[in-house]
Amino acid sequence: MVQTEAPSRVAELIEPTRVHSRLYYDRTIFDEEMRKIWHRTWVYIGHESEVPNPNDYVTKSIGPTPVLLVRDRQGEIRLLLNKCPHRGNQLCAYKQGNRATFTCPYHSWTFANTGELMGYALPDGYEGVSKAGVSLGKVARIGIYRGFVFGSMAEEGPTLMEHLGGAKAALDQLCDNSPTGEIELTAGFLQHRTKANWKFMLENETDGYHPGFVHSSIFQVTKSGIANLYGKDSTALTRDYGNGHTEFDLRPEWRRLDTPLKWFGTSEERLPEYTAAMKAAYGDERARQIMIDGSPHTMIFPNLFIAEIQIFVLQPVAVDETIQHVTAVQFKGAPDINRRLRQQTMGSVGPAGLLLADDTEMYERNHRGALIHDPEWLVLSRGLHRERTDENGFRVAHSTDEVPQRGIWRHYLSLMQE
Amino acid sequence: MDPMLAEKPVDLAALSPVDLHHRVAQFLYHEARLQDTHAYDAWEQLWEDDAIYWVPANGHDTDPERQMSILYDSRSRIKVRVEQLKTGRRHTQTPRSELARLISNIEVAAVEGAEVSVRANVLIYEDNLRGETIWAARNDYRLRLVEGAFRLVRKKVGLVNNARPVFTLSFLV
Ligand code: FES
Ligand SMILES: [Fe+2]
Numbered sequence: 344m345v346q347t348e349a350p351s352r353v354a355e356l357i358e359p360t361r362v363h364s365r366l367y368y369d370r371t372i373f374d375e376e377m378r379k380i381w382h383r384t385w386v387y388i389g390h391e392s393e394v395p396n397p398n399d400y401v402t403k404s405i406g407p408t409p410v411l412l413v414r415d416r417q418g419e420i421r422l423l424l425n426k427c428p429h430r431g432n433q434l435c436a437y438k439q440g441n442r443a444t445f446t447c448p449y450h451s452w453t454f455a456n457t458g459e460l461m462g463y464a465l466p467d468g469y470e471g472v473s474k475a476g477v478s479l480g481k482v483a484r485i486g487i488y489r490g491f492v493f494g495s496m497a498e499e500g501p502t503l504m505e506h507l508g509g510a511k512a513a514l515d516q517l518c519d520n521s522p523t524g525e526i527e528l529t530a531g532f533l534q535h536r537t538k539a540n541w542k543f544m545l546e547n548e549t550d551g552y553h554p555g556f557v558h559s560s561i562f563q564v565t566k567s568g569i570a571n572l573y574g575k576d577s578t579a580l581t582r583d584y585g586n587g588h589t590e591f592d593l594r595p596e597w598r599r600l601d602t603p604l605k606w607f608g609t610s611e612e613r614l615p616e617y618t619a620a621m622k623a624a625y626g627d628e629r630a631r632q633i634m635i636d637g638s639p640h641t642m643i644f645p646n647l648f649i650a651e652i653q654i655f656v657l658q659p660v661a662v663d664e665t666i667q668h669v670t671a672v673q674f675k676g677a678p679d680i681n682r683r684l685r686q687q688t689m690g691s692v693g694p695a696g697l698l699l700a701d702d703t704e705m706y707e708r709n710h711r712g713a714l715i716h717d718p719e720w721l722v723l724s725r726g727l728h729r730e731r732t733d734e735n736g737f738r739v740a741h742s743t744d745e746v747p748q749r750g751i752w753r754h755y756l757s758l759m760q761e
Numbered sequence: 762m763d764p765m766l767a768e769k770p771v772d773l774a775a776l777s778p779v780d781l782h783h784r785v786a787q788f789l790y791h792e793a794r795l796q797d798t799h800a801y802d803a804w805e806q807l808w809e810d811d812a813i814y815w816v817p818a819n820g821h822d823t824d825p826e827r828q829m830s831i832l833y834d835s836r837s838r839i840k841v842r843v844e845q846l847k848t849g850r851r852h853t854q855t856p857r858s859e860l861a862r863l864i865s866n867i868e869v870a871a872v873e874g875a876e877v878s879v880r881a882n883v884l885i886y887e888d889n890l891r892g893e894t895i896w897a898a899r900n901d902y903r904l905r906l907v908e909g910a911f912r913l914v915r916k917k918v919g920l921v922n923n924a925r926p927v928f929t930l931s932f933l934v
Pocket of ligand 1: 427430449
């Protein structure tokens with residue numbers, strides 16, 4: 344097959360059960376995704392706990408664009424673009440800090456951390472020029488749910504709640520695992536550089552077909568029973584929440600085993616403080632159910648992956664390069680579980696992770712494979728015959744089925760066609 | 762046993778600085794060769810039971826008990842890591858990275874009883890399916906003399922760019 348670089352309509356590259364390799368390597372499609380997805384839909388930016396105090400800021404991103412997540416003097420969350428409106432200089436060169444104002448190093452214009460211009464340097468040169476209306480660029484809309492801060496570059500569009508839809512339940516399930524109902528992301532992020540298109544990660548996060556193979560080495564060495572969750576007899580489900588959000592739902596398996604904290608490979612006896620705090624917060628029965636169900640495994644389109652005990656943030660920086668940012672979830676008010684959450688996270692994810700280094704190897708091989716033109720089409724038909732809808736009307740199927748991937752592309756197509 | 766390690770000092774304090782430096786350097790070169798050649802078992806056996814193997818992220822003075830690190834292994838996790846590599850299904854090391862590392866700027870920082878603290882710079886060339894990668898690090902070691910041979914108690918690999926995104930790091934660093 345000869346590769347054609349003539350403009351192609353994305354619609355011609357996506358069918359219900361197969362997608363064209365070109366979607367992963369074509370730069371013009373990547374640019375179109377930036378406009379139609381990343382600069383328009385709700386994108387996860389960061390968590391309120393990363394800027395706990397007034398004047399705290401941390402550098403986040405929307406795709407390749409850096410975004411300053413700021414808590415201003417009044418305590419309000421702001422999303423500012425890191426570009427001086429004078430001559431476009433990069434304003435802040437640091438990853439995080441605490442400051443009420445930002446001064447551009449080029450000609451020393453100074454901005455409040457609300458984004459507004461406070462003053463010109465050598466103001467005599469701007470006689471009669473008003474400062475009003477001169478400000479840093481801003482992410483047009485901010486939406487916050489249970490501490491998770493999302494931004495949309497589009498002035499108008501669905502609300503964050505409309506965007507999250509059914510996947511809102513995953514954020515609730517995650518936070519409910521904390522005795523205070525709050526999580527914190529305070530352990531810092533690992534940044535895993537990956538030579539692959541971002542959609543390989545988006546699709547893999549809820550792919551239940553691969554773990555038994557890609558991760559068989561670590562399952563074997565740690566004698567882990569986890570492999571069974573990805574086997575033929577697993578009762579776990581793959582789910583398509585719509586709007587591109589997908590899930591690998593392990594609750595049927597944990598409920599079958601009916602043992603609190605089994606999901607986290609531990610027990611009530613080994614985490615007495617956490618268990619007591621949960622029972623005090625929710626009552627015995629509800630606490631028990633939460634601790635049986637565990638934390639979700641949900642990919643919120645396009646970039647927030649809740650991986651039970653980790654938060655991943657996907658950042659596409661080029662058509663063939665993505666940064667996976669990842670940190671351990673910390674449950675506020677639960678000291679004895681948090682160290683274990685960090686230890687397991689450090690062992691399994693990031694550049695040296697016993698799990699994620701192998702996933703990432705696959706992403707990079709996926710990408711190199713996409714560049715080979717025959718066959719052009721990639722197959723997403725697994726489990727089509729056993730797809731069904733759950734009690735909430737969402738598509739589900741067997742844990743190894745490609746319901747999530749089909750759902751992702753359905754939503755992707757709708758955004759790219761608008 | 763490596764011939765260079767066959768001479769057995771009994772007391773670190775009794776060694777001349779030149780002699781101590783020489784023995785430390787020989788040990789670091791030995792470890793480097795085991796890593797470069799993927800001699801997993803021999804490398805694992807260098808570690809003491811109270812070992813800490815640490816590759817920090819986001820700076821060099823972070824608290825690994827509070828902050829994420831790229832790698833923060835106890836002795837038992839070092840063993841798991843090596844066992845995984847030996848399955849032949851650690852995909853990121855199948856095929857294995859081709860490696861050569863240079864160790865330089867070796868300084869003996871302190872001697873305490875049977876233990877010596879060492880600093881060294883390391884430059885690692887890696888070639889794998891993705892391509893070529895250069896890793897640079899300022900390392901800290903704590904070595905313990907046990908029955909005449911050095912063993913690893915603590916190794917901190919301070920990647921100079923650890924505050925930035927880094928590629929998969931799945932060989933023994
Ligand atoms: S570019 Fe920032 S003050 Fe001139
Ligand atoms: Fe995986």
